[in-house]
Amino acid sequence: MKKHLTLENGPLLEVKNLCKSYPVARKGLFGSRRMTVLRDVSLSLGFGEVLGLVGESGSGKSTIGRTILNLAKADTGSVRFDGNELVGADAGTLRRLRKDMQIIFQDPYASLDPRKSVRATLSEALDTHGLHTGAAREPRLRELLNLVGLSPDFLDRKPHQFSGGQRQRIGIARALAVEPRFIVADEAVSALDVSIQAQILNLIADLREKTGVSLLFISHDLSVVRFISDRVVVLYLGRVMESGPADAVHFSPGHPYTAALVSAEPSLHHQKTRVALSGEIPSPLSPPSGCVFRTRCPFALPGCADKVPELREFSPGRWKACIRDDISEGRP
Ligand SMILES: Nc1ncnc2c1ncn2[C@@H]1O[C@H](COP(=O)(O)OP(=O)(O)OP(=O)(O)O)[C@@H](O)[C@H]1O
Ligand code: SF4
Ligand SMILES: [Mg+2]
Structure with missing residues (x-):
């Protein structure tokens, strides 16, 4: 897969000291009492970049995604999207930017309304932002299904008539319908069989190439994240442990x-890196002191x-x- 580079065009999204x-x-x-689940998280995402x-x-991955999208309210810190501060922003600013920031969910079964046809689901997204109205609607709906590799003949089908992978394609079409500049993909392939996962990952990579959309790609699986991402941020108990180019x-x-x-990955490539991860992640209610x-x-x-060790450029x-x-x- 072709890899883009990163922050060279400046950041589209900048998260600083998010708590x-x-x-x-x-x-x-x-x-x-309060349980702190994000502690001083900073990250940035370039135009057209995929950040894993x-x-x-x-560890707080979904909370980061939800806080960036303003589905959860930050305690402190800053989230700047294309120069606009989102933490504490007024309703007008948030409404104006809503079209630009979309989400793809983990569960393609739960995230689609079983009573609605694909046409109704995609139309609803377009109506929310007054896009492709009147005679422009039908060609746009057909174009969206083509984009995600589904036949436009499926427009009048309901979710139960699709496989899990096909449903996730519909979820992706819904996110892309409004031509967002940024998408949070939260465990977007985790509920799918491995072979279908690869198809959906390839589709997302392809769509990124075609549309230039930036993605925050969330997964508990580092090999999945590496495949799709330019850079990766590793999170543990609400803190960033490492970040850098995905392959490195x-x-x-x-x-x-x-x-x-x-x-922990089932692969033969990593014989030299053997660090056993024992025990459970501690509760965010009583995190260890220091590191x-x-x-x-x-x-x-x-x-x-x-x-607490500072994040430093090594x-x-x-x-x-x-x-x-x-x-x-993983070795001294
Ligand atoms: N709405 C909420 N109210 C209270 N606690 C929450 C809420 N949402 C998340 N948490 C807690 O915050 C912590 C981080 O949760 P989060 O869902 O962000 O983790 P995650 O890394 O996405 O995990 P997973 O891989 O299971 O999706 C967890 O301890 C979780 O129980
Ligand atoms: S060596 Fe110390 S600071 Fe580094 S990860 Fe282990 S516990 Fe944390
Ligand atoms: Mg999650």
Whole structure:
């Protein structure tokens, strides 16, 4: 697959020091306390770039996507989209940018209304923004199905008449219908069989080429993320552990956590990178002090408990949050 480069045209999206917490009820007590699920997350996405976001379940990936799209409200921090600040933005600004920012969901079964035909689903998206009205509607609907590799003859079918992969194609057509500049794809292939996953990944890669749309591609599977992404951000317990070009992060991980994710992949390519990931991710209610990964890190030193490691550029374009300089590819 052709790889584009990254931030060379400037950032379309810039997230800085994003923090997000949710209220949690206290057992047997009145009131609630807050659980911080994103801590100082910063990332950027270039025009036409695909940025992968990877991490175990509960690491905060969907929360980042939802906060960027304003489906969840940030506590503090900044989300700038094409120069517009979205955190605390007024309703008018958000409405104006809504067309530009779309989402593809994980579950193609749940995300489509079973009562609505493909025509109705896609028309609804177009109507929301007053696009392709009147005589321009039918050609646009047919064009959208062609774009995602489905026959325009399927326009009057309902979701139950499609396979899982076909439904996800409809979900993608719905996201693309309004010609967005940015799409969050949240576990967009995770619910699909492996062979279908590859088809949908190829379709998304193809559509990126054709439309120039930028994507935040979220998955718990680093090999899937690497396939589709230009750069990758690795998240653990709401903090960024590593970021850099997708192939470099995958084939020579800089952070022990990334190395552990690579080791967990069922592949023979990574014999040299063996970092066993034991135990569960700790609760965001009581994260470890210092480096949040230290309770599972085989290379932890006593100093790792003292302070949160800063994200630092350890080689050009590659960043990691680890105090140790002597670890690469999961080895000291
Ligand atoms: N609306 C909510 N209210 C309370 N807690 C929430 C809410 N949404 C998410 N959380 C919590 O925030 C943390 C991060 O969740 P999030 O869904 O962002 O993780 P994720 O990385 O997307 O996980 P997965 O891979 O399972 O989708 C989890 O501990 C989750 O339980
Ligand atoms: S800072 Fe310490 S605990 Fe954290 S990843 Fe690096 S070596 Fe492991
Ligand atoms: Mg999620």
